Amino acid sequence: MKTKWRDWAILALTRAEAPDRVAVGFWTALFAPPAAPTQRPRADGGATGTVEDKPRRSSTGLDYRLERARRKSIGLIITTDGLVIRAPKWTPLYEIDAAITERHAWILAALARQTARRSQLAAYRDGGHVLFRGNKLKVEVRQGLFDSIDLTEQHCIVTTIDGAFNAYAFDEELKRIARLELPEIARNMATDAGLPLASVTLSSARTMWGSCTSTGRVRLNFRLLQLAPELMRHVVAHELAHLVEFNHSRRFWAIVEGLDPNTKTHKRAIKAYAVLLEL
Ligand SMILES: [Zn+2]
Helix, strand or coil: CHHHHHHHHHHHHHCCCCHHHCEEEEECCCCCCCCCCCCCCCCCCCCCCEECCCCEECCCCCEEEEEEECCCCCEEEEECCEEEEEEECCCCHHHHHHHHHHCHHHHHHHHHHHHHHHHHHHCCCCCCEEEECCEEEEEEEEECCCCEEEECCCCEEEEECCCCCCHHHHHHHHHHHHHHHHHHHHHHHHHHHCCCCCEEEEECCCCEEEEEECCCEEEEEHHHHHCCHHHHHHHHHHHHHCCCCCCCCHHHHHHHHHHCCCHHHHHHHHHHHHHHHCC
C-alpha cells in the first residue's frame, strides 16, 4: 500500500521535471522572500552606483541607505551595515518609501536574522559558546602545536596554532560526527516504520534542515547535530514521511506524528534555530 502511494506521488510530480530534481524540503522560512545577500554594498561609484553615507528614515521608521544605480527596478538588500535600497536614478523618494512599506515585515525579519547571526558568530571565541546537541557549551580556545577540536556534550575545547577559534574546523567536526550518526538514525527509523528510503546523505544547505526527492533520496543538514536530539529526530521524521506523502497534506502530518508524537511542539521549537543554518 505504501509503495503504491509513493508511485502515485512520483507520477504526479515527475511529469514536468526529472525525478532527481524534484525535492521537498524542511525550509526555515516557508513562503518568505528569498534571503537577501549579506555582502557589503559596493561604494566605489562603479556601474552599480554609489551608496549614500547618511542613512535616511522611511515613513515606517526603518533606517536605510540609498544607492542610485543603473537598473530598472527597486532592490532591497540587507548588508552588514543594515538595509540598502538600490533604485534607478530617477525614481522619486515616495516610490522608494512605498517599496519599503510594502516589504516592511520581510525587512524586519531579515534584519532580526542578521542580528542573530552576528551575535552567534561573535560567540565563536574563547569564553563564548556553541550549540551542540541542544546544549549551550562554553568555548575554550587554547594555543597548541596543531589544530584540534574536542567536542562532547559537556565541553568544546578548540586548540589552534594561532590561538583563535576556527569556525571552519568546528563545522568539519560537526560534519564528521553527522556522517557517523545521521544516516544510521534515518535508516533505523525508516526500517522500523517500513518506509522506502533509497538513500540518505548529508547536506550543508543554508536554508533547509532536510529534503527528500520523489525517488526516495533524503538529505539531512549536518547542523542537525547542533539541535536537541528530539528536534533532530523531528526533522528526520518529516523527511521520512515524504517518502510516502510527497506533500504537506493531513495524511503527511499524520505520518510525521506517527514517527514523532510531539510533532506540534517540535515544529514550533525548531523555528528558533533557523539562524544556525546561515552561519
Ligand atoms: Zn516537507
